Amino acid sequence: MDRRGLLVSSLILGLVMASGCATSRQHPHPAGEGLAAEGAEAARDLTAAIEAARDKVFPALVNISVISVSFWEGKETKGGSTGSGTIISPDGLVVTNHHVVEDGRTFKVTLADKREVSATLVGEDPMTDLAVLRLNISELGENTTLPVARFGNSDALGTGDYVMAMGAPYGLNRSVTLGVISNTERVFTSFSGDDIQDQEFDFDRSSDIFTRWLQHDALILPGNSGGPLVNLQGEIVGINTRGGDGLGFANPSNFAKGIVDQLIASGAVTRSTIGANFKSVRKTGIERGVLINSVAADGPAAKAGLKAGDVLTAIDGAEISARFPEEIPLVLRTIADKPVGTPIELAYVRDGQAATATTTTEKLLREEGKEMALRLFGISLSEITDRMARNRNLPDTNGAMVIGIRGGGPAQIAEPAITWGDVIKSINGRSIATVNDALDEYKKIAGQDPIPEFVIVEFDRNGKNNLTLLKPRPEKPDDPPRELPKAWIGVATQPVLKQLADQLKDRGAQGFRVTRIYPNTLAAGSDLRVGDIITKLNGEAMAPKSIQDSGMFQRQVRRLSAGQPAKLGVLRDGASKEIEVTLERTRITAEEALRDSNRDFELTVRELTFFDRDDNRWDDSVTGVIVASVERAGWAGLAGVFEGDVIQRINNYTITDIPSYRKAMDAIAKEQPSRVSFFVLRGTRTQFKFAEPEWKPTVTTGTTSK
Secondary structure (H helix, E strand, O other), X not given: OOHHHHHHHHHHHHHHHHHOOHHHHHOOOHHHHHHHHHHHHHHHHHHHHHHHHHHHHHHHEEEEEEEEEEEEOOEEEEEEEEEEEEEOOOOOEEEEOHHHHOOEEEEEEEOOOOOEEEEEEEEEEOOOOEEEEEEOHHHHOOOOOOOOOOEOOHHHOOOOOEEEEEEOHHHOOOEEEEEEEEEEEEOOEOOOOOOEOOXXXXXXXXXXXXXXXXXXXXXXXXXXXXXXXXXXXXXXXXXXXXXXXXXXXXXXXXXXHHHHHHHHHHOOOOOEEOOEEEEOOOOOOOOOOEEEEEEOOOXXXXXXXXXXXXXXXXXXXXXXXXXXXXXXXXXXXXXHOOOOOOEEEEEEEEOOEEEEEEEEOEEOOOOOOOEEEEOOOOEEEEEOOHXXXXXXXXXXXXXXXXXXXXXXXXXXXXXXXXXXXXXXXEEOOEEOOOHHHHHHHHHHHHOOOOOOOOEEXXXXXXXXXXXXXXXXXXXXXXXXXXOOOOXXXXXXXXXXXXXXXXHOOOOOOOEEEEEEEOOOOOHHHOOOOOOOEEEEEOOEEOOOOOHHHOOHHHXXXXXXXXXXXXXXXXXXXXXXXXXXXXOEEOOOOHHHOOEEEEOOOOEEEEEOOHHHHHHHOOOOOOOOXXXXXXXXXXXXXXXOOOOOOEEEEEOOEEOOOXXXXXXXXHHHHHHOOOOEEXXXXXXXXXXXXXXXXXXXXXXXXXXXXX
């Protein structure tokens, strides 16, 4: 038995003997004492090994915060996420997952000593879900020495080996969980268990096709993604990528390190393909080889005469076989790792007859292209990659593909409307060969004063060429309509329906129960009290039939004239009373309040209303604007400004109302300070929130690369 097996066996046996039964405690057995001691020693050894391994990697463990930008429905959408990573070089290279940094616009990395530093993307590989960042270590000061973790040999792992999953779950501080390796060559298959999921090369994105995962049971939680899987020698043996239901999956270090090295060297991974998909021969009755599941038209395999159903048996004279799905990634890697343009000889069997063919590998095409949003047009566009063109039978990659439309935007209401999948060919007569051409023409149009009323867009749809007119000129948002002032009584009420009325001491008293009398109103100076049930208005019965009649009382009041007296019939403690209240003008509601939306900080605010003050018990000394909505990953949202906050000061500008807020935001946009402080009232407490805007030239679009 090896050291690991002895350690585990001794630990388990020792714990059992140490816990024991009542009889064994009363009559201790010398042999039992010896085993318990050995178990205790084994436990100490395991704890020491865990601590030593932890201390080798923990200092290099980092938390990664990402602000991402995606383009949906014709607009730029920001998002925020967190993940984990590990420093693997003294100059600040960090390995993590692709899905952690995907669509990332900015990256903030928190080190083990709590210092925060920005980072830039070195490269990412969606097919293996791996990525590399580089810390901007100049921000840490001179003579900074970074802790570094080392890769270990994942091939040395066996089922049952102890491993530790390290990371920052839920964006919290560093953590570690302990588990064992469950499987060293896990692949994800379809329900039938025959095919590797997503291995089809004829869709815009494929993943998991090259990886044989390390499966383990060290707990993985959201935020652990990209963190290291560590052996008891304190070495990285995997990059944790997935987890859930007690299962964790990591890219093996021996495989991941090769990907990481390519990303560091060139920012991307170049792979070869012959344009064929493969399936294991399990259940086929074939003894050896790998089944060709499909062949891409005009690909190298097709040009060599290979067909779906052929059984590939050798590549360049080396026998190749996949009896089980777990062996498919090895076949794919054999081809993918060859330099692009390599001649290869293929041996195969068709209908029981052996044959050979020679072909040349081609580059595995980039899947997705650069994306952008043209806000004034209400469309999102994507670069057309070679793979996208091939998948859609497009004649070439010229143009920009529409990937999103904003509802009610210029592109959607145009006649004919532009829709998803259309290929933009020209804008105002300028030929569009790439998304950058579309962006340049868009900037030219958006920069005109005034913006043109019409823009001619030429687009292809299903081989048909179309022209349409867009109206990009933005309409100035109107302030919300305000209801003309009408009569109002300053009370809040609830309907008293029949069932409730029957249970009250004033039995059968249907009407409207006064729940609040607003202060500083004419009603507050009347004889009305909370608990009164209003049954009549100027002699007309007020008897709600259902909860839908909740607004009946105030609707009836609005039919009267402000400044005139109204006579209310009320029930109070079993007695009927008539109370006269002078009607006053209605107050502005939240729906009618003036609003302002700021694109820089992605923040919408509105003026304070009478009802805001009453709901929050604010007196007239409380001024400012109330936050109606805030984008979580926008500058204000990242600063910690929440919906419902009252903004009372921004930097040195006092905010009392919408006009003062607009003036302050205009001034800040011109000043473009590196830090903007928001002084807000939240509940009964005032707080400072600090935003760190990344000011850029005013452009109404954005781009990202994948």
